[in-house]
Amino acid sequence: MKKTIITVLTVLFSAGMNASLTQETDSLTTAPGLTAEVLQTASGLSAEAFESGSGLTAEAIGTGSGLTADAIETVPELETEADSDGDDLSDNPIYYRLFMPLTLYNGILSGKELGNETYEATELNGDELLNRQISQALLNAYLTNPELIDHTEDDLQEASGPVTIDNNNRVGVSLDITPEIKVNNKAETPDLITYKPRYWKHPGKASVKFTQNKISDNWYKGGESNQSLLVQLQQDMNYAKEKFTFDNKLEAKLGYYTTTVNDEKTFKTNDDLFRITSKVGLKAFKYWSYTTQLQAYTQFMDVRDKNGNLKSLFLAPGYANIAVGLDYKPKFKKNTTTLSLVLAPLTFNSRYVSIDRLAPNYGIEEGKNFMYTIGSSIDANWKLSILEDIKWTGKARYFTNFEYVETNWENTFDYSFNKYFSIQLFIQWRFDDSAKKKDEKLGYHQYKEFLTFNFNYSW
Numbered sequence: 001m002k003k004t005i006i007t008v009l010t011v012l013f014s015a016g017m018n019a020s021l022t023q024e025t026d027s028l029t030t031a032p033g034l035t036a037e038v039l040q041t042a043s044g045l046s047a048e049a050f051e052s053g054s055g056l057t058a059e060a061i062g063t064g065s066g067l068t069a070d071a072i073e074t075v076p077e078l079e080t081e082a083d084s085d086g087d088d089l090s091d092n093p094i095y096y097r098l099f100m101p102l103t104l105y106n107g108i109l110s111g112k113e114l115g116n117e118t119y120e121a122t123e124l125n126g127d128e129l130l131n132r133q134i135s136q137a138l139l140n141a142y143l144t145n146p147e148l149i150d151h152t153e154d155d156l157q158e159a160s161g162p163v164t165i166d167n168n169n170r171v172g173v174s175l176d177i178t179p180e181i182k183v184n185n186k187a188e189t190p191d192l193i194t195y196k197p198r199y200w201k202h203p204g205k206a207s208v209k210f211t212q213n214k215i216s217d218n219w220y221k222g223g224e225s226n227q228s229l230l231v232q233l234q235q236d237m238n239y240a241k242e243k244f245t246f247d248n249k250l251e252a253k254l255g256y257y258t259t260t261v262n263d264e265k266t267f268k269t270n271d272d273l274f275r276i277t278s279k280v281g282l283k284a285f286k287y288w289s290y291t292t293q294l295q296a297y298t299q300f301m302d303v304r305d306k307n308g309n310l311k312s313l314f315l316a317p318g319y320a321n322i323a324v325g326l327d328y329k330p331k332f333k334k335n336t337t338t339l340s341l342v343l344a345p346l347t348f349n350s351r352y353v354s355i356d357r358l359a360p361n362y363g364i365e366e367g368k369n370f371m372y373t374i375g376s377s378i379d380a381n382w383k384l385s386i387l388e389d390i391k392w393t394g395k396a397r398y399f400t401n402f403e404y405v406e407t408n409w410e411n412t413f414d415y416s417f418n419k420y421f422s423i424q425l426f427i428q429w430r431f432d433d434s435a436k437k438k439d440e441k442l443g444y445h446q447y448k449e450f451l452t453f454n455f456n457y458s459w
Contacts, residue, residue, distance in 0.1 A: 094131055097138060101150035108135050204235040204459050209424065209452035230255030230271055230452060243283035251275045254300055272299040281327050291327035293342055293379065296320040316354045317362045323347040323377050336385040347377040349399055363434035375401030389416050404434035426450040
């Protein structure tokens with residue numbers, strides 16, 4: 001009978017906590033006289049469950065604790081007969097958490113003392129079941145009245161010195177239970193910290209690439225010693241909110257190598273690019289979005305041939321295109337794999353050459369320095385981890401106005417030693433049959449390749 005009453009007290013304490021917290025302390029002295037209706041409202045148990053006072057049935061206990069009636073009746077520890085030792089509630093240390101100032105226990109917060117698995121009463125002994133019910137009651141108090149929490153479990157562990165117990169106030173089944181709740185009036189409402197969603201992301205990467213070779217003046221095949229240095233910068237500014245996206249990318253490359261012209265050492269560019277890409281998208285369905293993309297690119301420095309003749313410079317040429325269509329962005333299991341495929345049936349493509357005499361070299365009619373065409377295009381950008389330390393980044397573009405074709409394909413393979421150092425292979429292939437043919441052997445095909453040792457920094 002002792003342990004049955006103990007279990008009932010635990011359930012009633014859990015249920016009555018919510019009802020009693022908002023009442024005055026002096027009204028609690030009538031706790032033993034609570035009606036069945038009050039207890040039913042506070043605990044969620046039926047009125048019939050409380051009609052018999054301390055003689056609660058197994059069904060009533062099961063309703064309050066979440067266990068079935070059959071499960072309660074079969075618990076060996078919850079016997080209906082009085083134990084031979086005659087101990088009362090005060091002899092069982094499990095109850096100390098109920099009758100001391102409300103304390104925040106780590107085990108309850110972590111869920112270890114609550115038990116997330118489905119269990120029957122027969123799977124737990126009496127103390128384990130009772131301890132779990134007490135933990136559930138305390139969790140209910142934390143959630144409904146957090147301002148009543150007096151201290152934490154860590155505070156108790158740090159406390160030192162003897163603890164005095166007043167035997168006159170020990171609680172037992174033979175005593176009238178008059179709960180007393182001390183409200184901490186000094187408790188302050190905790191400050192709320194609001195984290196705003198980050199709609200903007202701005203990753204970036206900078207790298208310095210270096211190559212060098214040395215050949216003696218009397219090398220039997222001849223040759224020339226040289227060094228090269230290439231600096232590359234990439235900055236993204238991407239915005240995404242619900243169905244709307246706005247992606248921006250700035251790419252800059254500038255590289256030099258040493259060479260000899262007229263017996264004098266000089267520098268020439270081996271890579272030169274300034275490109276801006278902006279894309280606005282509105283989600284249409286699943287992985288597809290309506291999109292409009294703007295891309296413009298040119299170079300930084302002047303480029304001359306071996307005879308010193310000017311071949312190109314900033315905005316000579318300069319390219320710009322606007323594409324309207326659909327953007328396909330599937331989701332992959334690996335976060336390191338991405339793909340963006342823009343299918344644009346309507347594309348405005350233009351080129352501009354600031355030096356009139358250079359315009360014919362880039363497909364513009366003589367005497368003009370600007371041209372544009374309307375056609376269709378396909379743009380693809382992807383990232384793929386081939387192996388753990390080998391990554392492939394690619395960019396491809398195909399445009400046609402159904403009279404000529406302009407294609408560009410860039411591939412970058414990175415083998416990383418660590419976060420900062422890597423070896424990189426860059427291969428670019430280009431085809432443009434609208435421009436003047438510059439090489440009879442290669443025709444309209446052009447290519448470029450670099451193999452470099454890199455120092456990288458990302459943010």
